[in-house]
Amino acid sequence: MLAPQQLAELGRLLAADRVATDTDTLTRYGLDWTRYFTPDAAAVLFPKTVEEVVALVRWAQREQFALVPSGGRTGLSGGAVARNGELVVSFERMNAILELDKVGRTVRCQAGVITKTLQEYALANGLYYPVDFASSGSSQIGGNIATNAGGIKVVRYGMTREWVVGLKVVTGEGEVLELNHGLAKNNTGYDFRHLFIGSEGTLGFIVEATLRLARPPAELAVMVLAVPQLADIMNIFNAYRDKLDLTAFEFFSEQALRHVLARGTVQRPFDEAADYYVLLEFEKIAPDTETQALALFEYCAEQGWLVDGVLSQSQQQAAELWRLREDISESITPYKPYKNDIAVVVSKVPAFVAQLDEILAREYPQFEVVWFGHIGDGNLHINVLKPEALAIDDFRRACEQVNKHVFELVRDFNGSMSAEHGVGLLKHDYLDVSRSHAEIRLMKAVKSLFDPDGIMNPGKLV
Amino acid sequence: MLAPQQLAELGRLLAADRVATDTDTLTRYGLDWTRYFTPDAAAVLFPKTVEEVVALVRWAQREQFALVPSGGRTGLSGGAVARNGELVVSFERMNAILELDKVGRTVRCQAGVITKTLQEYALANGLYYPVDFASSGSSQIGGNIATNAGGIKVVRYGMTREWVVGLKVVTGEGEVLELNHGLAKNNTGYDFRHLFIGSEGTLGFIVEATLRLARPPAELAVMVLAVPQLADIMNIFNAYRDKLDLTAFEFFSEQALRHVLARGTVQRPFDEAADYYVLLEFEKIAPDTETQALALFEYCAEQGWLVDGVLSQSQQQAAELWRLREDISESITPYKPYKNDIAVVVSKVPAFVAQLDEILAREYPQFEVVWFGHIGDGNLHINVLKPEALAIDDFRRACEQVNKHVFELVRDFNGSMSAEHGVGLLKHDYLDVSRSHAEIRLMKAVKSLFDPDGIMNPGKLV
Numbered sequence: 066m067l068a069p070q071q072l073a074e075l076g077r078l079l080a081a082d083r084v085a086t087d088t089d090t091l092t093r094y095g096l097d098w099t100r101y102f103t104p105d106a107a108a109v110l111f112p113k114t115v116e117e118v119v120a121l122v123r124w125a126q127r128e129q130f131a132l133v134p135s136g137g138r139t140g141l142s143g144g145a146v147a148r149n150g151e152l153v154v155s156f157e158r159m160n161a162i163l164e165l166d167k168v169g170r171t172v173r174c175q176a177g178v179i180t181k182t183l184q185e186y187a188l189a190n191g192l193y194y195p196v197d198f199a200s201s202g203s204s205q206i207g208g209n210i211a212t213n214a215g216g217i218k219v220v221r222y223g224m225t226r227e228w229v230v231g232l233k234v235v236t237g238e239g240e241v242l243e244l245n246h247g248l249a250k251n252n253t254g255y256d257f258r259h260l261f262i263g264s265e266g267t268l269g270f271i272v273e274a275t276l277r278l279a280r281p282p283a284e285l286a287v288m289v290l291a292v293p294q295l296a297d298i299m300n301i302f303n304a305y306r307d308k309l310d311l312t313a314f315e316f317f318s319e320q321a322l323r324h325v326l327a328r329g330t331v332q333r334p335f336d337e338a339a340d341y342y343v344l345l346e347f348e349k350i351a352p353d354t355e356t357q358a359l360a361l362f363e364y365c366a367e368q369g370w371l372v373d374g375v376l377s378q379s380q381q382q383a384a385e386l387w388r389l390r391e392d393i394s395e396s397i398t399p400y401k402p403y404k405n406d407i408a409v410v411v412s413k414v415p416a417f418v419a420q421l422d423e424i425l426a427r428e429y430p431q432f433e434v435v436w437f438g439h440i441g442d443g444n445l446h447i448n449v450l451k452p453e454a455l456a457i458d459d460f461r462r463a464c465e466q467v468n469k470h471v472f473e474l475v476r477d478f479n480g481s482m483s484a485e486h487g488v489g490l491l492k493h494d495y496l497d498v499s500r501s502h503a504e505i506r507l508m509k510a511v512k513s514l515f516d517p518d519g520i521m522n523p524g525k526l527v
Numbered sequence: 528m529l530a531p532q533q534l535a536e537l538g539r540l541l542a543a544d545r546v547a548t549d550t551d552t553l554t555r556y557g558l559d560w561t562r563y564f565t566p567d568a569a570a571v572l573f574p575k576t577v578e579e580v581v582a583l584v585r586w587a588q589r590e591q592f593a594l595v596p597s598g599g600r601t602g603l604s605g606g607a608v609a610r611n612g613e614l615v616v617s618f619e620r621m622n623a624i625l626e627l628d629k630v631g632r633t634v635r636c637q638a639g640v641i642t643k644t645l646q647e648y649a650l651a652n653g654l655y656y657p658v659d660f661a662s663s664g665s666s667q668i669g670g671n672i673a674t675n676a677g678g679i680k681v682v683r684y685g686m687t688r689e690w691v692v693g694l695k696v697v698t699g700e701g702e703v704l705e706l707n708h709g710l711a712k713n714n715t716g717y718d719f720r721h722l723f724i725g726s727e728g729t730l731g732f733i734v735e736a737t738l739r740l741a742r743p744p745a746e747l748a749v750m751v752l753a754v755p756q757l758a759d760i761m762n763i764f765n766a767y768r769d770k771l772d773l774t775a776f777e778f779f780s781e782q783a784l785r786h787v788l789a790r791g792t793v794q795r796p797f798d799e800a801a802d803y804y805v806l807l808e809f810e811k812i813a814p815d816t817e818t819q820a821l822a823l824f825e826y827c828a829e830q831g832w833l834v835d836g837v838l839s840q841s842q843q844q845a846a847e848l849w850r851l852r853e854d855i856s857e858s859i860t861p862y863k864p865y866k867n868d869i870a871v872v873v874s875k876v877p878a879f880v881a882q883l884d885e886i887l888a889r890e891y892p893q894f895e896v897v898w899f900g901h902i903g904d905g906n907l908h909i910n911v912l913k914p915e916a917l918a919i920d921d922f923r924r925a926c927e928q929v930n931k932h933v934f935e936l937v938r939d940f941n942g943s944m945s946a947e948h949g950v951g952l953l954k955h956d957y958l959d960v961s962r963s964h965a966e967i968r969l970m971k972a973v974k975s976l977f978d979p980d981g982i983m984n985p986g987k988l989v
């Protein structure tokens with residue numbers, strides 16, 4: 066709760082019209098795409114400059130007031146949720162693209178630039194920012210970096226981490242650190258850039274980033290394949306990956322597809338239905354690449370791994386095929402899905418999936434479970450849909466019971482309990498599934514170095 | 528200095544024949560490729576297991592005895608030098624390749640595996656470990672990771688950092704941390720793996736690593752080009768990089784070439800001499816790639832950027848051309864070169880080089896200066912050769928005088944004062960050229976979390 070004098074001080078630090086306390090704004094900016102928390106923010110602040118961010122953090126440190134960073138709020142673990150009277154610091158007014166370096170193939174921008182804006186800017190300049198996901202129209206670069214966002218091209222281009230060559234951050238002491246200066250090579254001690262990537266705002270705020278850009282890919286072709294057996298997805302992956310440089314290799318279940326089709330905006334890709342589908346994408350790098358892809362299709366069909374498939378004949382068709390995969394999340398949002406975002410090393414996917422399938426079938430007999438994910442990265446998204454009649458708290462409690470079994474299995478496989486969604490509030494209690502007690506102790510100690518007063522996004526991650 | 532009882536204890540922790548105190552071993556293992564320090568190690572230890580490393584570290588913590596890690600000792604900044612009576616911990620007996628995952632394309636190995644051994648093992652299994660440098664026949668994986676080694680393929684494949692998906696480390700408290708478990712995706716808090724990469728043994732010892740492997744490249748073609756003007760190297764880089772996916776783009780001076788030719792083992796690549804040469808490499812990914820490369824050659828020649836060149840006609844010729852670049856370091860070793868390993872962002876290379884050239888010509892009139900480096904990464908190696916008559920200490924002092932000017936310039940350009948060689952002992956005093964005082968303070972604090980007694984490679988880096 067902000068005292069009137071505090072509110073007045075914040076108004077002076079920024080400008081009165083960039084300190085919001087109306088219910089609408091508090092609710093909207095106090096929540097991300099996680100729907101399990103009740104927002105309760107004290108105010109929402111909209112700084113425009115790094116200096117303003119520094120002033121805010123120093124003020125918060127003096128007043129011992131907790132801060133929550135706010136990007137596009139598309140997170141799925143409650144990392145950007147304010148539910149304890151915190152101040153929300155929105156970066157949406159810090160949305161300038163500052164400098165393009167065409168020779169160095171980098172772009173420097175403020176934290177609030179929207180992913181899609183950056184992607185389009187890069188393309189307009191003959192370059193390419195390859196980190197992409199369904200939420201790219203809302204998510205912001207600062208949030209992507211704070212959560213090390215993954216997405217649908219990781220199999221080729223890696224996570225956000227790989228694309229950050231410079232960071233400007235404001236620590237919990239209001240200190241500005243300029244990390245790595247956009248350099249391709251710089252071996253001068255501990256690389257704090259990588260400490261901030263994926264730190265979910267708990268060490269400081271990312272205010273500016275320099276990102277690498279790639280050459281744009283050649284024309285992309287998309288295939289969707291019908292796969293009766295989950296285990297064969299890995300066989301198909303191996304066959305294609307050995308011959309083609311894949312830019313994506315995604316899978317989803319018939320159940321997921323049905324939710325997308327139910328919206329009536331896209332068509333089933335072929336007559337044949339199967340329990341699972343693969344969507345793969347590759348660059349038409351040589352004149353015979355498509356021929357190769359079709360030969361691989363024949364080979365996989367002969368092995369009995371797939372029963373039908375389609376290869377895009379145009380960019381428009383490719384985009385339509387992508388919607389079968391990309392629209393899943395949105396199509397199931399009305400069911401308030403409980404999400405598991407888990408990963409194991411790729412080669413262990415078949416064994417892991419077999420055991421996971423058994424657990425889910427046994428533990429969720431009453432719930433609909435929708436599978437999809439990035440199998441080329443070993444990353445599965447399990448979405449449990451809430452039956453309409455069930456209260457959300459009861460539903461969440463039921464899912465958390467099942468978590469015990471799921472995370473037991475993840476632990477047995479040395480897997481990740483949050484492959485790309487981060488920890489935030491939602492996964493906070495499961496950190497020890499993937500990190501040892503020694504690591505958690507050291508994480509807490511590292512946090513207290515960068516944020517000695519614990520004002521930066523408290524209660525999240527560690 | 529080890530007391531007899533301490534020596535006896537170490538003999539019990541390992542085995543008597545894995546604790547060496549003879550002068551030969553102490554001298555050999557107390558020094559790396561930096562020739563500016565006098566080795567003074569108390570003993571050299573050869574553990575065989577992680578448990579033995581843990582026992583050693585715990586013993587050292589109890590006895591407050593400093594430890595220095597020792598890999599292939601090919602470092603160029605004195606990171607692995609013992610000159611204050613430390614215990615050297617050699618990893619050469621921990622040299623097992625533990626597990627190949629062909630589907631996941633990863634390999635798990637102990638820290639002491641030699642780079643070339645790993646490269647050959649990968650190739651024998653149809654895969655590829657792309658981090659490569661002239662010292663690959665001696666350098667060890669653990670040392671590569673501890674120094675985030677770069678090398679000659681960074682422009683395509685990045686630094687060692689990009690290839691590490693799992694690390695097992697022993698901290699300065701003797702705690703074993705298993706970092707990231709080889710996962711492609713794992714967003715569960717601060718990524719300590721990246722903190723240990725490039726930490727030069729100051730936080731703990733790397734005992735095991737899981738490395739990503741790539742598909743082997745298609746057949747590689749090499750071109751060497753004669754370039755009269757240093758500034759035009761960037762123009763050539765831009766022209767080629769826009770059309771071809773380069774796997775290497777190196778440059779060296781005529782002066783460097785002369786040292787290589789003087790050894791009489793390789794030939795001048797063409798009759799025409801120029802002040803500078805470019806060596807570039809690309810995959811013959813399509814039937815017309817070489818035609819494209821030759822068309823680019825014509826274009827660059829028309830612009831007046833180059834005056835001669837050669838394209839390899841066989842793998843043997845490609846290997847011979849590579850020796851023109853790779854043999855430089857060895858050919859100048861007898862001159863005890865003082866090395867600057869500096870980097871700026873790629874687009875600033877021409878401006879930086881022009882000013883640097885001026886400084887070197889002005890400040891080193893009496894010394895021969897040999898240039899080479901990885902211009903596609905913005906990374907220049909400046910080697911100042913010691914005149915035979917000059918004492919090494921006087922020579923080093925003279926070079927350190929010039930450093931002031933060089934590092935002033937690096938600082939003006941927000942560059943790196945050690946792009947790939949690390950900090951170690953040699954660059955320790957220049958850390959603030961590339962890192963702010965706030966960063967250095969935080970680096971020291973982070974070190975004290977992982978190594979509270981300061982026993983891990985003290986005096987290096989921070």
